[in-house]
Amino acid sequence: MSSAAPSPGTARLAAALSWIGDRIGWEDLSHVAAKKEVPIHRYTVFYYLGGMALFLFSVQVATGILLLLYYRPSATEAFESVQYIMAEVPFGWLVRSIHSWGANLFVGVVVLHMLSVFFLKAYREPREITWISGALLLFLTLGFGFSGYLLPWNTLAFFATRVGTDVPAQIPWIGPLLSRILRGGADVTGATLSRFYGIHVAILPATTTVLLGLHLVMVQKHGMSVPPSIEREGTRGSLRFFPDFLMRDMVGWLAAVGMLAALAAFLPWELGKKADPFSPAPAGIRPEWYFLSMFQALKYLPAKILGIPGELVGVVFFGLVAAVLVTVPLLDRGASKGRSSPWWNRLAVLALVGAAILTVLALLPARGAGPA
């Protein structure tokens, strides 16, 4: 079989690629990509969660940018602009529904990614910074969810935000100021909407970009972590990241796109009714599912615990949980030395079961209201 001479078009493309490659070090990148490998063992499937989270984040960025073209961040126009996106803008319904469903899926995948990293002890030395940046990215993700929830300016979001922004006010000394800063005033108003919009489209994305960059650099630097048990047993070899692992990643990404499209077509994200600050809070106010456990726990707390306001105890407790979560690699010294850390695992399972029970209790209509 004789090789035919390249067509003029192909030759020009090759020349252009070569020109770019000379300037950005294409060959070096190819070299790095060729060297990157993914260990094969019975937990390899969990490696896909990181890529899935990154993909869903990209979907959020892309759909978010499209929504920005029509969304108007003011109390008088926000609801109507989302209504316009859903009813009038070509494929606006699709973009908005994918953004909303994608946000929930993204949070879910990020949580699963973090749990897999936790239980596989991938945070142990030398990957502490990878974990810490990841934990902070989880908080930023929750921040995206909280700030984005208010943006359509509908009744449920308005009152849920009023409850949510009341929580930091329980922190001694700085709490009321923090709540005021979040709200841009004493109560949730149009000023809060502008503020949340700024947080959602500028502050959080900028911070996320920096942290995500650090996170990815750390992942590239240290490669994929192999769980201690597998280290002892040995892996079944490895898989080249490019293109082998990436192509498998893409299968999952395509499936995710299909799922988001189906959800958007069959269950378009509801818009609800426009927020009316002067109307009484409707029944059944609750935040997004990922805040439900905290929401429910705060409801169960008594007014006073050992003379301290119950809500303050709750806020401090959640603050401590967050602090522990971030610093797990520094606290769990056993894992760093390759030993198993069963107590950390039991603690995590206990926390997960507790959060699941509280979430279910919050979702039950009869008991969701909880004690007054």
Next chain:
Amino acid sequence: MRFVAAAPLLAALAAPLPAQTASTRPAAPVNNCIECHLALDDGRVSPPAKSMKDDVHAKNGFTCVFCHGGDASKDDQALAHDPRKGFRGKPSPREIPELCGKCHADAELMKRYNPGRRVDQLAEYRSSGHGKALAEGDTAVAQCASCHGAHGILPVKDLRSPVASPNVAKTCNHCHGDAKLMGSHKLPSDVYAKYAKSVHFKAREKGDLSAPTCNSCHGNHGAVPPEVGSVANVCGTCHVVFAEQFKLSPHWEAFKDMGLPGCVTCHENHAILKPSDAYLADGPQGRCGSCHEKGSPGAVAAATMLAELTRLDSETRETKAIVRRAAEAGMEVSRVQFELGKADESLVKARADVHLFRVSAVQKTVGDGLAVARKARKDGQKALAELDYRRRGLVVSLGLIALAIAALILKIRDIDRRRASK
């Protein structure tokens, strides 16, 4: 119908008379009456003393002697009940309105307790069916104590008071539901039973106290049945639009000439049911047929108005079903639903326009409503078509995604195979 409603009388009217002077507020007086009457433990004289604990007059310092006379400072019955001290015992029914009016018709006195309180109750009572009958010597009619009670009188706003708004109809029914008493006055005794079927009663049952009860239409102290010519005015105090339209209609003069009592002619007086479009029809519920013969211009006009209302009603309902289907499928149709609300408004307005009894007026309003409903129907159908398009699009997209996934899997296998063969 003279005593069709035993009108509730304001607590103010039933207030006792300061026997000594009506122009001075009583200073905390000694009151042996209560102590003695309680100690007697007599079924006739003790209960009034017991009930004075919550009495509005007692709370304002008015003791028994202000109505009954006598000397409350004496603990001896003969001295306390001394006629020389003005003791008059139990006032007769004929005396009661004047007795209460001594204070309640005294503007100078009443303003010290409540500057906003009316002082015309006695004058009103004299103009009432009850008052006129009492003046003619009929003591089996309502006077102040009949409605407000004689002792333990509570403010009208107190829900325990027999004349508090939720209790008025039952209080009136004490007498107006008494067949023997009403029979002796040649009055019906089924008024409450009829009222209990009415839309007004049902609204009050649901907690809407703005719906009328007896005194809303008959007055309270000046209770009389509305005259034939004033029925529309009475109904019009709430149903303003209907009353205005009725007065502009040809029926206004015709009813007056025929001695028909306005609104009541079609809607009844006490058993006022929720009206329906069937009032315009020929059937058993039809109202027009009793005056307008079949085929007459009036009957034709009624049939035309009914057809117009039915058209708008059915088209609006059909459109709502279409829009609801789109909304339930998750389509954003809140603007369409809002617009469709205007068709409902047109239907309400067209039903009000019926009281003009002019076909052209009803047709114009129905036309406005139909235009709205038809536009909403188009938008609703568009939303359903869009829904269908989305789902077909989804099937195509999912097919393409499945193809891409299949291609990727094949490629992965191919790579794996080639690597393995190396």
